Amino acid sequence: MAGKSGREINATPQNSLKKKILSWEGGLVLIFIGVLIFGSVVSPSYTFTNVLREMPKYLAELFMMFAMGFILVIGEIDISVGAIVCLSATLTCFINRAGAPMVVQVIACLLIGLACGCLNGIIATNFTELPTMIITLGTQIIFRGIAEVSMGSGGSIALTDTAGFAKIGGRIGPFPIAFFLIILTAVIYIFVLSRTTFGRKLYAVGSNKTAALYAGIPVQRIRWICMTLIGLMAGICALFMLATTFGANTTTGQGFEMDVIAMCVFGGIATTGGKGNLVGATLAGFTIVCLRIALGQLNMSGQTILVIIGILLIASALIPGISQSISNKKKRAAV
DSSP states (O other): OBOTTSOBOOSSOTTOHHHHHHSHHHHHHHHHHHHHHHHHHHOTTOOHHHHHHHTHHHHHHHHHHHHHHHHHHTTOOOOOHHHHHHHHHHHHHHHHHTTOOHHHHHHHHHHHHHHHHHHHHHHHHHOTTSOHHHHHHHHHHHHHHHHHHHHGGGOEEEOSOOHHHHHHTOEETTEEHHHHHHHHHHHHHHHHHHHSHHHHHHHHHHHOHHHHHHTTOOHHHHHHHHHHHHHHHHHHHHHHHHHHHSEEETTTTTTHHHHHHHHHHHTTOOTTSSOOOHHHHHHHHHHHHHHHHHHHHTTOOHHHHHHHHHHHHHHHHHHHHHHHHHHHHHHHHHO
């Protein structure tokens, strides 16, 4: 019904159960449940215990997903993260082989990722006429090139002392340590994006950079922070990846950038900036991880799994536009 102001007043409260179920996040919960049912039907070994056992292979990427969400919200993109993972893992292996203490190896891995992200941010904020996709495409080639040259003709390098990394890849009960750290990371990032002034600034920058600049928001500083942050998260990703692979090669981190972007977009974050939240991205991330485990237990090839994830990415990008078009048609018909 309409109030005195002429505005439409919904008869159903905005926070109704129906609205939550029909929301994007509600749909993702249903999809997640559907993936679990699908996995248990197609594979008798798709059990809670086995899923948790397989999870560490894929969980490392989720650390980058949260920072990529920040990047997409401000309307930018970073396709160098996979190469940063490769470089961080490779150089950490060299430090490990030199006999450095475990704490030095951990700090070095994080600092290498941080430095790479910082470099991306410096270039992006000093050469604003260049799109971040072009910048990170260039640095992607540089970072992976350095890693490949460092490895030499063998194209791979292994840890000589794996005891410290085995502890990082350890478990608390049936759950991998990475699982708890990802949940903690999700809580922090979701809180920052949805409940802080910094988060509101990210949405403002993504919606309209010029308007945000005139509103006094330090646009370039925020861009630098986000790009540096994702470099740090790539370093964390490399750390946990080494805890499962105990080495690196020329294909390490390959395709990671597309995976984390797919998780974010599937979670409802718009690539155009200013829209979406990390609750949906977190649900999407775990959904894709569980789907990968299910398809892997069917002995499906990695290429086929990538095709399926690509279809999900395209569908998630098209669905909002289709639903908006249907809604507009219904409104015009009602008028």
